[in-house]
Amino acid sequence: MKTIFEMITLKDAIALYSIDEHMYESREMFEDQVETDTQFYLHKGDLVLDDHFMMEYDQEIHGYIIEGNLRVNGNIINEEGDYGPCLYVKGNVECRSLLIGGSPTHIESNVTAEEVIMLHYNHGWMKCPGVFTAPVMIVEDYHFIPAHKNISGYYYNAEDPANTEEYDFDNDTFSSGLKALLDNKLTTTFEELRYDLAAGEYVLQPSQRDIHYWTQKVNHNYRDLERVPPEMRTLEFCMQVAEKSIFALEHFPPALFTPELADQIVSKNGMALRFIPESLITRELCYKAAATGAIIDQDIPERFYDATLFQVLIRRDDWQMARIPPAYITEDLLVLYVQSGNGGWLEKYCKLAGVSKEHVLQRVIDSGIEYVGNIFSWFLTEERYAYCKSKYGHTKEWAEITEKYRKKLERIQ
Secondary structure (H helix, E strand, O other), X not given: OHHHOEEEEHHHHHHHHOHHHHOOOOHHHHHHHXXXXXXXXXXXXXXXXXXXXXXXXXXXXXXXXXXXXXEEOOEEEOOOOOOOOEEEEOOOEEEOEEEEOOOOEEXXXXXXXXXXXXXXXOOOOEEOOOEEEXXXXXXXXXXXXXXXXXXXXXXXXXXXXXXXXXXXXXXXXEOHHHHHHOOOOOOOOHHHHHHHHHOOOOOOOOOOOOHHHHHHHHHHOXXXXXXXXXXXXXXXXXXXXXXHOHHHHHHOOHHHOOHHHHHHHHHHOHHHHHHOOHHHOOHHHHHHHHHOOOOHHHHOOHHHOOHHHHHHHHHHOHHHHHHOOHHHOOHHHHHHHHHHOOOOOHHHHHHHHOOOHHHHHHHHHHOOXXXXXXXXXXXXXXXXXXXXXXXXXXXXXXXXXXXXXXXXXXXXX
């Protein structure tokens, strides 16, 4: 598509099209946002595109200037809410759907969409004095109120006094008015609608959504599993999605969960435990989850907390000491903490648990020469070195350890 544009310098864009006056809220903001060596894509006259117009960030250019009208037979797509190339159109814009997020956009005339106009996220900026015409227009957390509009079916804009629609933020669902217009009745959130528009889909016009369609959707975004028709959400299909992301389990039909499935998925990833029905969670399953990556305060119910569980957990991920409630921190657990990793926050956890740090370190040293390296790495003092030497100085491993930490040891000798 870029072959239909010519590239011009920022200097020419300012001289020929006053781009510094037409983009952003002020010339000062333009100068703050645009590098002096940047370039723009320019199309002289009217432009017709048969495919989607993907407004993707390109380090080579800052944006697009279209001297005439822009007609896109697909969607104009800027899915990214934080940034995007700017779009300056001196004429009208016509498209199937318009999805604009972080791309600064200035259209001097009218905007007409066959299906949806959607402006999303508050990092974007838009100026358009013309008429917005479409069956659906959604302005979601975006600071823009159209001066003129002809929206036949559904209009949502919380900042516009003319807004008559509501969005249930607690349940993250839009009103029945929009749902009645959408072809896919399982679409219930603005986010889901944005996914479909970004994929270049029709959303109002009837479309075939077979298993091939849904396979592509969930491969791109596991969250779309929630919208797959119930008859297609078989165990085999759902497990294929879970292989890509364990968080897809959140959208499994409850009837699919069995003790056997719970054991299978937790054996692979302990974080699966957070999505398993309470009735299927056992102590043994929690132990297995702790050994395969469960996060203690997010995945394992507190009623299953015990010393053995925490030992399994810390043996695998010593960083989870920060998540264990102080009431459950014991001297034995702190010894394992130092044995398992660097033990960098030992003093903090000892104070929380009312345990002697020196006693913990002495027990670590006593537990074997293989842990002396942990002592030398984080807790080396002249006294601890002397104690280690008294325990292991006669062994052949001692020479290897002292050579490895020779430079640190020189500082205390």
